[in-house]
Structures are given as C-alpha cells and as structure tokens.
Amino acid sequence: MSSCASVFFLFLFSLISSFRGASAQDPTYVFHSCPNTTVYASNSTYLTNLRTLLSSLSSPNASYSTGFQSATAGQAPNRVTGFFNCRGDVSPEVCRSCVAFSVNDTLIRCPKESEVALYYDECVLRYSNRNILSTLITNGGVTIVNTQNVTPNQRDRLSDLVLPILNQAAIEAVNSSRKFGARTVN
Template identity: 35%
Template structure:
C-alpha cells in the first residue's frame, strides 16, 4: 500500500495488484475514467460506472469498477474540474500508475476504482486521519469542546446525512462553544449506501477523531470533518429552529491544551506517518 497526503490531495494505492501497460485492464480503466469524467456534470455529484464487465468470463476478470463523489456543497463546474483532474492526470500518471486499486480524495471530490465490485457496500477498511498538532486554544475547557463536537457530529450530522436519500447523503451543522468560538462540521456518504450503513460509516469515522481544533477522516464510503473555521458553503446549513434553547454557560478560558501525534490504534497495518506542515499530521490506517 502506498499512501500520501499534501495540503489538497490524499490517496491510497495498492502496491500488491498491478497491471501491465497496454493490457486489457489498462484499456478498461481508461474507458472507466472517460465514463466518470463525461458524467461529472451529474447534478447529484455522484456516478458509478463499470468497464469490461461483459458476457465473456475472461472479460469480467479484467473489469474495472469505480465511482466519483463530489462534496455536497460543490457546484457542477467545481465537481467536473475535480473529477477530470483525478481521471486524466493524477490517478493514471502522477500518484497511482499501473495500480489495479486506488482511491484519491481532494477537498472537492473523491474518485475510486478497483478490479472488484464494491458498489452498495459500506467500506471502512482504510482511513486517512488528519488533525492539527501543537498548542490548541479552544477558548475554554477541552472536554466541553470535544463533547459539543461529538454531539454535533454523531447526533446531528451522521443522522441527517444518512437520511438524505438515494440522491445525496450529505449534511453540515455548527455549534457554538462560546461567544467567540464555533465548531463547523460536515459529513457525507456515497449515496449507494443504505441509511443504516451510512450512519454506521460516519459514526466509525467520527470515532477516529482525536483531541484537536480540526479533524478530518477520509474513508472509502464516507467522509467526516470538523474545524473551528468555516470550510463549506454556509448555505447548506439547516434552517435554524424558530426557538432555540440557550446553551449552558461555558467556563471562562483557563488554559490551552496540547495534543501530541501519539499512536493511532488499529487492528491492521499502519502506513507511514506523513507530516505535511508544522502542525498538520496525517496517518493512513488499514483496519
């Protein structure tokens, strides 16, 4: 497995399954990429395609399966640009050449392909986990900060995204920590998942967050993120209720809390930890 992250691109490529240049699999993969790119104006921001899955059993062995999923707040132009970049340049040439399985995430979209069908199936076998390290000022108690974040992500976003229907499973929300601090959250699943599988995937991803002012977990079937800075289209937020109960008072700021990179526990192998900046850490895990 090869994994890497930059400030914009995260990807995982299998290094155990390779294909030869000019092979049938490469031809099918190129066809799949064309299918995905040509459908990247789909207003739902999601499309699945299969290439090479013919009546001949030999052809089926070389079949390629893949979807793209654009983030739910992206417009058609942004979605199309992201999918086109992934399928014409980044996956075939820069990051995962000659790999039979790969997945790439950007801020705007995800593109994945494999020689095995995975449609309609929740997959959390891989996760890219990102968080900030260093002194983190939460403007108050760290425990309270994380409680508010987990409540928003698990009980609001994971529920609303799962109930999004077959077209789009996407949700955003925010919660006030104090007068001067807000936590923004986002969750999304591939729409082919059932509501229960989407909720399960997001709750699993949210459970991988660590103590930080920012967290992002990328899994093949879903994606969850929170930050103390706005990072999505605010028009996607749900309409506020007519009467909103007041939050209990937040204790006055007393100190900052620090989290070190530590170790991510998992039942499988762990990829190389990659530091992409002074304070942003990324780790890929197989579970």
C-alpha cells in the same frame, strides 16, 4: 487513540474543511492510496477497460448534480469498477472539475496500478479490479489527528458542543438528496 476518537477527529477535519468554499481552480489534494498489490500491462485489456471507466466517470453526462456516480467496465478477470463522490456542498461545476482533474492525476500518481484511491478536499475518485461498491473496505484511508494536548475539561466541552451538532448534521444528511449536512457551532 481509539477508533471512535479517530473517526471523530476525521469528521471534525472534514466539517472544518467544508466551510472553506471551493472554486474552479485545481482541487485541493489530500491523500492518495496505491497499494501496489496488482499492476496492469501497458497494452492490456484491463487498461482498455480502465480508460473506458475513467471516460465514463468524467464525461459531460456524468451525475455531477448528485455528486456521486459509479460504473463498471469489462468482464472478469479484467473488470474495473470505480466511482467518484463529491463533497455535498460543492457545485456541479466544481464536482466536474475535480473529477476531471483526478482522472488525469491518477495516471501520474499511480501509474499502472489496478487499485487506486485519490482524495481531494472537493471529491474522491476510486477504482479497483475488485468489487468496491458493495463490499466494506476499511483500508486505504487517511486519519488526521490533533497532536496537541487537550485537557479533560476541553475534551468534555468539545463533546458537549459537537455531539448535538453532529446529530443534527446527520439528520440533515439523511434527508438530503446529496446526503450532506453541515452545521456550525460557536
């Protein structure tokens, strides 16, 4: 499957998921990535910096209303950089709840890992001992594909319906303070 088709189906999955609505319950787990390339020691400076970072990202003063915040704690070689990004249509309360849940969940799903990405339907939490804020990183994601057969006619109809809506949603996202846009198609 081509990368264009993978991106299209990932977008379609995200678009469909965004209409489910979110509540104050635990966030909906999607995927996590702990590449196990580097680990930290139990009493290390890195762990102290990680705790500082996670505390900052999950504090009551974090930017839940904008749905995004990044932070860095410590100095190299024990520096840790991280961020959270909430889905654009969730409330600040749901965003805060998802980030708080993911901060606790990271220590269960990826103990002692220095590079972690947790994906929920409502938010993403990511941190690393590398600079992940200004560097494009293309690994560590998940692609969800449709395994059913699609006829050429269905594929053409889907393209005719979705591409204009996708363009409209992109324009809406660019002009939105939360960088989010959503549209429906019948």
